Amino acid sequence: MISVNMATLWSDETDLIVQGITETTQNIFQYRNNEKSSQESLLILGEDIGDVCDFWTGKTYVGSPKTKVIREAFQGFFTELMNLLLTMKDSKKDYEVRVAEAMLYQGTIYRYLGHNHPSKKVVVPKYNEIYVSWSKEPENNYIESKLYGPVTWMSCEIAEPLYGIDLDVIGSSRASEHEVVFPTIEEYITEIKYISEENDD
Numbered sequence: 610m611i612s613v614n615m616a617t618l619w620s621d622e623t624d625l626i627v628q629g630i631t632e633t634t635q636n637i638f639q640y641r642n643n644e645k646s647s648q649e650s651l652l653i654l655g656e657d658i659g660d661v662c663d664f665w666t667g668k669t670y671v672g673s674p675k676t677k678v679i680r681e682a683f684q685g686f687f688t689e690l691m692n693l694l695l696t697m698k699d700s701k702k703d704y705e706v707r708v709a710e711a712m713l714y715q716g717t718i719y720r721y722l723g724h725n726h727p728s729k730k731v732v733v734p735k736y737n738e739i740y741v742s743w744s745k746e747p748e749n750n751y752i753e754s755k756l757y758g759p760v761t762w763m764s765c766e767i768a769e770p771l772y773g774i775d776l777d778v779i780g781s782s783r784a785s786e787h788e789v790v791f792p793t794i795e796e797y798i799t800e801i802k803y804i805s806e807e808n809d810d
Contacts (some may be wrong), residue, residue, distance in 0.1 A: 610653060611636070615660040620668050623676060629664070633657040637689045641696055648704045655708075655779065656805030657721065661686055662781035666742075666788060671771040680739070687790055690774060705788035714775040718743035718789050719733075720763045731759045731803065736795040745787035752786070753804075764800045767791055 612630035620626075640646050640654050654691065665683065669675060675683070693714050697705035720743045722732040744752075753760060766775050775790035782788035 611660065615664045618664065618668065621672050623679060626664070626679055627682045627690075630661055630679075630686050632687045633661045634682075634686045637686075637693050641689075641693045648702075649706070651704065651810070657755045658690065659779045659781055662776050662779060665790075666776060666781050666783060667788075671717045683737055687774065694772070694774070712775050713772040714789050714791075715767045715772055716745070718745060718765050718767060718773060718791060719747050719749075720744070720765070720793070721749065721752045721756060722761035722763070725755065726757055728758040732761050734761065734763060734793055734798070734801065736793050738792045738794075740774075740790045740792055742786075743789045743791055745777075745789060746785065749786060751783075759803045762791075762802050762804045763798055765791070765797050766799050767797060771797070775804070 611629050611632040613625050613632065615626075616631070618625055631760045636654055636657055640650060643650075674680075694709045697709035698707070698713060700706055719739070722734065724730070724732065746763070767789075769793075771794070773789040776782040776788040778789065
């Protein structure tokens with residue numbers, strides 16, 4: 610169990626945010642490398658993972674870049690979580706297989722890119738291995754309402770051998786977003802278009 614209550618943190622409490630994410634990442638690593646891990650220990654770990662994912666979806670904001678240290682902490686967390694899910698997918702323990710198969714996502718996802726302030730600049734996708742938020746829904750009025758300037762809309766098809774992480778499964782996704790975490794990998798992008806002009810709201 611992590612020592613930080615992620616639910617009480619604000620987005621600018623950098624040290625505590627990183628501490629909570631890092632502790633959870635270490636707990637994932639320890640569970641994955643413990644041959645005597647149990648269903649009970651996975652349930653406890655799941656609570657920590659849920660706390661970090663709840664912070665990701667509820668306390669990081671559309672159009673607002675994360676600080677480098679927080680971005681790197683989340684990258685380490687999602688990388689280790691993916692390693693765990695891929696390991697559990699081939700586990701001999703049925704409860705691990707069930708969790709992995711539920712959380713590993715393949716299919717079509719969508720993403721909006723824009724600014725959190727008035728701007729006329731188009732946001733160009735950055736193709737890299739950094740985990741970011743996508744949605745299973747092709748349209749999201751909430752996200753559009755938070756962005757200014759020309760909004761870049763993207764679709765992506767996750768297929769073998771890669772997977773996304775389905776946050777719906779652990780209840781960390783907003784109902785309207787059905788969020789999946791996955792990097793922006795150029796060869797998996799199926800369409801890019803500009804769907805709006807500057808948002809005056």
